[in-house]
Amino acid sequence: MSPQPPFSGVSRRALLSAFAALPVLSISARAQTAASGDTLPSWNEGATKQAILNFVTAVTRQGSPDFVSADERIATFDNDGTLWVEHPMYTQLAFGLDRVKVLAPLHPEWKNTQPFKAVLEGDMKTLAESGEHGMAELVMATHAGMTTEEFEKIVTDWLATARHPKFKRPYTELSYQPMIELLAYLRTNGLKTFIVSGGGIEFMRPWTERVYGVPPEQVVGSSIKTQFQMRDGRPELFRLAEVNFIDDKAGKPVGINEFIGRRPIAAFGNSDGDLELLQWTTLTGGTRLGLIVHHTDAVREYAYDRDTPFGRLDKALDAAAANKWTVVDMKSDWKRIFAFE
Amino acid sequence: MSPQPPFSGVSRRALLSAFAALPVLSISARAQTAASGDTLPSWNEGATKQAILNFVTAVTRQGSPDFVSADERIATFDNDGTLWVEHPMYTQLAFGLDRVKVLAPLHPEWKNTQPFKAVLEGDMKTLAESGEHGMAELVMATHAGMTTEEFEKIVTDWLATARHPKFKRPYTELSYQPMIELLAYLRTNGLKTFIVSGGGIEFMRPWTERVYGVPPEQVVGSSIKTQFQMRDGRPELFRLAEVNFIDDKAGKPVGINEFIGRRPIAAFGNSDGDLELLQWTTLTGGTRLGLIVHHTDAVREYAYDRDTPFGRLDKALDAAAANKWTVVDMKSDWKRIFAFE
Numbered sequence: 001m002s003p004q005p006p007f008s009g010v011s012r013r014a015l016l017s018a019f020a021a022l023p024v025l026s027i028s029a030r031a032q033t034a035a036s037g038d039t040l041p042s043w044n045e046g047a048t049k050q051a052i053l054n055f056v057t058a059v060t061r062q063g064s065p066d067f068v069s070a071d072e073r074i075a076t077f078d079n080d081g082t083l084w085v086e087h088p089m090y091t092q093l094a095f096g097l098d099r100v101k102v103l104a105p106l107h108p109e110w111k112n113t114q115p116f117k118a119v120l121e122g123d124m125k126t127l128a129e130s131g132e133h134g135m136a137e138l139v140m141a142t143h144a145g146m147t148t149e150e151f152e153k154i155v156t157d158w159l160a161t162a163r164h165p166k167f168k169r170p171y172t173e174l175s176y177q178p179m180i181e182l183l184a185y186l187r188t189n190g191l192k193t194f195i196v197s198g199g200g201i202e203f204m205r206p207w208t209e210r211v212y213g214v215p216p217e218q219v220v221g222s223s224i225k226t227q228f229q230m231r232d233g234r235p236e237l238f239r240l241a242e243v244n245f246i247d248d249k250a251g252k253p254v255g256i257n258e259f260i261g262r263r264p265i266a267a268f269g270n271s272d273g274d275l276e277l278l279q280w281t282t283l284t285g286g287t288r289l290g291l292i293v294h295h296t297d298a299v300r301e302y303a304y305d306r307d308t309p310f311g312r313l314d315k316a317l318d319a320a321a322a323n324k325w326t327v328v329d330m331k332s333d334w335k336r337i338f339a340f341e
Numbered sequence: 342m343s344p345q346p347p348f349s350g351v352s353r354r355a356l357l358s359a360f361a362a363l364p365v366l367s368i369s370a371r372a373q374t375a376a377s378g379d380t381l382p383s384w385n386e387g388a389t390k391q392a393i394l395n396f397v398t399a400v401t402r403q404g405s406p407d408f409v410s411a412d413e414r415i416a417t418f419d420n421d422g423t424l425w426v427e428h429p430m431y432t433q434l435a436f437g438l439d440r441v442k443v444l445a446p447l448h449p450e451w452k453n454t455q456p457f458k459a460v461l462e463g464d465m466k467t468l469a470e471s472g473e474h475g476m477a478e479l480v481m482a483t484h485a486g487m488t489t490e491e492f493e494k495i496v497t498d499w500l501a502t503a504r505h506p507k508f509k510r511p512y513t514e515l516s517y518q519p520m521i522e523l524l525a526y527l528r529t530n531g532l533k534t535f536i537v538s539g540g541g542i543e544f545m546r547p548w549t550e551r552v553y554g555v556p557p558e559q560v561v562g563s564s565i566k567t568q569f570q571m572r573d574g575r576p577e578l579f580r581l582a583e584v585n586f587i588d589d590k591a592g593k594p595v596g597i598n599e600f601i602g603r604r605p606i607a608a609f610g611n612s613d614g615d616l617e618l619l620q621w622t623t624l625t626g627g628t629r630l631g632l633i634v635h636h637t638d639a640v641r642e643y644a645y646d647r648d649t650p651f652g653r654l655d656k657a658l659d660a661a662a663a664n665k666w667t668v669v670d671m672k673s674d675w676k677r678i679f680a681f682e
Contacts, residue, residue, distance in 0.1 A: 074558075148598055201602070209412070216601065216602030216603050217415075217600070217601045218558075219602060223599060225595075226595050226598060226599075227591075227595070228592075228594045228621065234624055234625075235617070235620045235621045237594060237598050244599075250568075250569040253569045254569055254578065258542070258567075258585075259558070259600055260558045261543075261546045261558055261560060262557050262558065276569055276576070280569070283574070283575055
């Protein structure tokens, strides 16, 4: 992982307010837009939209040779870059960098220890060079050492005040309106929508229901280990500095099998991290939908694919052509990208 | 773990039929019984039944100080001894012993290697003495080394032919009718029912929806690791001989947090393995339901608590008194135990 500038705008943020409500549009308001207007109103007419509609019709129409019973209609969505913005860095990394700054007074040794020194000095080049080991140290120092309830509050408070450096808005407003309409459209047709993300499961669960309409029990993600303990007669789960599960690449089918226990019939991703998710979902012989969000709009969002540190789309783009997965061209397929446009 | 005799009746069973349908009553037929008759018809009137009804009324009545929104109504059930019979041995152990006999021709070395030698010779005393290490070896030898799809078929086929040594019926018919009514009653009142069992997650998922009305994605259990791989252009998950997660005792709150991501408002168990599940659910300050099934009916089922190798109920029985958990006296609280009575 090698973060790109600019992040100075993010890195100065801190935990300013403990009780502020998150200023995002409610999911109910946004879902109504999709339900009361045309189907998928933020999608332009064309082959991409038609592929989605055709798939849903095929699997839901009684008597169709492709009919899938309601129980088996599992749809899985990657999160970073598929449902919300992942550039110029993963939101969870921005959170981690901010946490290092907040916690620095408790850790005077960080001034002379990498990768913390680099974070505190805003030296992103050195941070990037610390590689996976550095990132793991960063995660453990900022995501462990508290109860699950405490961590949930830290995440919620951070999201209430942090702003994206380009859009100057809360990260939860940077979810893609066409994808939110798609989630609602699939649910209307009896598909059960799950998130299957490389991101931290406990970083996502506090807000996915409000923003995406996906409840905590339908979120699969990476995790660290937790330990049950009684403290003053009350039970709690303490977050340990030890990796439990990495829900990325070949880990995505593993996570789906473990958490959901059914093979999805539709999968939505945007990067090589979703290749195995798409393979597991679509290469079964039945009518399945594999879809890749291709970031092609440098003006309204970002344009990147084969050569980027976050959300690289290279092997999966080649596999899309070979396996007839649907590729969304954000620039031409999406009428609007964000609800606030 | 120290299995008790008799199991000779089980141990001679093998995989006789590859395609037989499981001869169990369908969940829809059994749930209808509960819906069309009185509420919980297989429960005798009394304090236990009333405690359940009072709890459900309290958390579902709008304006009640104990009201819980529908999203948060999570109910968690242990499986072995809580939803179906666990004596004279866990069903999954009976499955494992049968698998050793089926696989023995491929493993001539088992004739001289413990714990396999003991299983093949029906020497249950030596098997019991092999302890946790022996049990782990047994699980790995019989539950790993195939794809997830292959394992599901092995489990389904075994359940179609295996019979319980006392009741001479398929294990899936040995689910408790009062608990099936309770599951349906809770769902009717907007509670989402999950299984949280020390048993193998992939041993349960093939049949929990049909028998309990609990779909695969609402089953939490123990697991071994799996590995994603492509074989002849098709994706598969291969089951490895390595423990992934033990969903028992202090592991149950950990599993709930990881898989469900919400704290339950009701928990149902029967043994010390459910102590932390009950603590995690009930010791929160709100109105919660903790319930323990106490096996007190040696005639219709089994009677055991503090001194038994399977489903020992000792610490949790003391904790029930201290924490005001509801204790089901099977003999007096259940009008009937099985649907076939």
